[in-house]
Amino acid sequence: MNKLIIDAAKDKIFLMIINNDINYSITHENSKINFEKLTILINDFLIKKKLSLNMISQIYVNRGPGSFAGIRNSLSVVKAFYLTNKIDYYCFSFEDFSEKNETKYENIPRLCGKLKVEKNLINPIYLS
Numbered sequence: 001m002n003k004l005i006i007d008a009a010k011d012k013i014f015l016m017i018i019n020n021d022i023n024y025s026i027t028h029e030n031s032k033i034n035f036e037k038l039t040i041l042i043n044d045f046l047i048k049k050k051l052s053l054n055m056i057s058q059i060y061v062n063r064g065p066g067s068f069a070g071i072r073n074s075l076s077v078v079k080a081f082y083l084t085n086k087i088d089y090y091c092f093s094f095e096d097f098s099e100k101n102e103t104k105y106e107n108i109p110r111l112c113g114k115l116k117v118e119k120n121l122i123n124p125i126y127l128s
Contacts, residue, residue: 001057005105008038008074009066015045016105017056023106024049035073042077056087060108063091064125071124079122088119095125 005016013034016025026045028034034041046052061078064071078089090112097103097111 002051002055003058003060003109004042004056005060005108006038006042006074006078007062007105008035008070009062009064010070013038013041013070014105015042017046017049017051018106018109019049019051025105030067030070032069035069038073038077039080053081053085053087056081056085058109059087059089060112061089061091063093063123065093065095066125075122075124082120090117090119091122091124092117093125 003018005014005018007014008030010030012027012030014025014027016023024045028041043053046056059078059081061074062071063075075091081087082089090109092108092112094103096115096117103111
């Protein structure tokens with residue numbers, strides 16, 4: 001079961017694949033051009049790791065607070081992945097986690113499970 005984490009709410013677009021005990025991550029500039037090609041960035045990342053979208057079982061996406069464009073685009077992409085490939089997604093915010101010392105990306109799936117974050121629910125937090 002491979003898990004994909006997408007965070008486009010911050011200064012960089014961050015992608016991470018969690019494959020059992022092995023984690024792969026990559027960052028990209030947080031720019032309009034990269035937002036427009038987010039699906040291409042994700043696909044290229046998966047290909048580099050010899051994976052495909054149908055090998056992803058769950059997606060975790062940062063719902064903010066942060067960049068309006070980054071959050072909007074990442075949520076749209078994740079919703080499209082859900083509709084086309086039936087991949088469940090979980091929207092998280094680092095503000096949700098009380099265990100601040102454990103809020104590393106690789107811990108997101110465990111923390112979402114611990115907090116019983118509902119799957120396939122979008123509730124973004126935009127910065128003004």
